[in-house]
Amino acid sequence: MIITLFNGSPRMKKSRTYTIADEFLRGAAEAGAQVEHILLQKKKIKPCLGCFNCLIKTPGICIHKDDQGELIKKFMASDVAIFASPLYADNFSGQTKTFIDRLIPILDPHLEKDENGEVRHVKKHDKYPLLGVISNCGFPEQSQFPALKIIIRRMARNLDTEVAMEIYRGGGPLLDAVDTPLKPVIDGYKNLLRKAGAEVAVNSKISESTAAELEKPLVPVDMYIATANSWWDEQIKEARKA
Template identity: 50%
Template sequence: MKIVAFNGSPRAEESGTHVMVDAFLEGAAQAGAEVENVFLARKKIEHCLGCFQCWASPAGRCVLKDDMEDLIGRYSAADIVVFATPLHNDNISSHLKVFIDRLLPTGDPHFEVDEGGETVHPTRGGKVPKFVMISNCGFPEQSHFQVLRLLTKRMARNYKTEFVAEIYRGGGPWLTEPAAAEAVEGYRELVRAAGEEVVTAGRLSEETRERLEQPLIPSPDFLDFYRQGVNQYWDDLWARKG
């Protein structure tokens, strides 16, 4: 099994997103998968021109000459693709959005009707990878991932596939906070287990999904402590900058 993660964080290896993806891929590799971690911030990916030239011929080639041709090859060769992103304005990062937009050549321009009676594009045929979504956000509550939870449903429909795992983490700044190292390592162990489970069972169990939704630091005072700490950080920063 081949798993390729496309990390859309602008901070690449320094990000909380990477902390999560790295643990997931470790678990998947331990279960026997071949894994690859691609940092989109390190790639040259131009914005889609909306010219539809990739749909104008059966070959499906984009007119832009950048790193996307290689990345589409990696995407198409994968059995499972991980979309990883920090939460920006309730949605995926701009790096990941541009990458997904440029996957247009993998689709077919014709119309068909799905089982729900809604118009959709077919695929060009061949293998379609299954998907995983991994994300973290600065806000502490899990409720902030509502848009991503809906997006995964629409993407699964549009790409004729399924999301075998969704892993979301509120309070993302704690993932790279040395003071929270013990709690983060416990969380990473859970994400490693999720990576193993996706390889061995094909999807996350209900028990694993529920555990992944639990607070990073299970304390009744954590939310207030976290909010106050974030506010203090910005107050101190503003004070230093006058």
């Protein structure tokens, strides 16, 4: 089982996305998966030019000569490919979106109808990886990710594959609070992430019980709002002192 995680947080190893992804991959590796955690921010990935050279003139090969060619090889060699991203404006980060746009060379340009009669691309490769999402956001609730849930399902439909796993974490900044009384809560959540990783490594999916545990809030919403607002006030006051 090869699991490749494409991390689109510009904050890289300092990011909450990294914290979640790292625990998840740790659990997967302990259960026998071959894992790789790729930081997209470190890669040179130019935005898609929409020229369609990769579909017409040089099938499968993009006109840009940058790191995306290697990343596509890793994507296609994976059993599970995970898009890990902070929630930005209710969507994937720009780094993640640019990476997704540049996956176009793996498609065949021709059209066909899917089993529901809706048009999609003809399948080019025998096998595409199962897809996954890991995301976190600043607002506290688990209801903040509807756009990502739709996008990953549309991607799976287009590639004729399936969504293997999704982990969404509202209140992501809480994961930084390791030196506070919240530590046991965070440690418990990290244990769950490792369990989820092990389940994907073995069963290509997260069990219903683990998924339900992962969805539970880390703290009550009103407490989160009060703490977040004091934190912002403090930051603003400090920054404007000078």
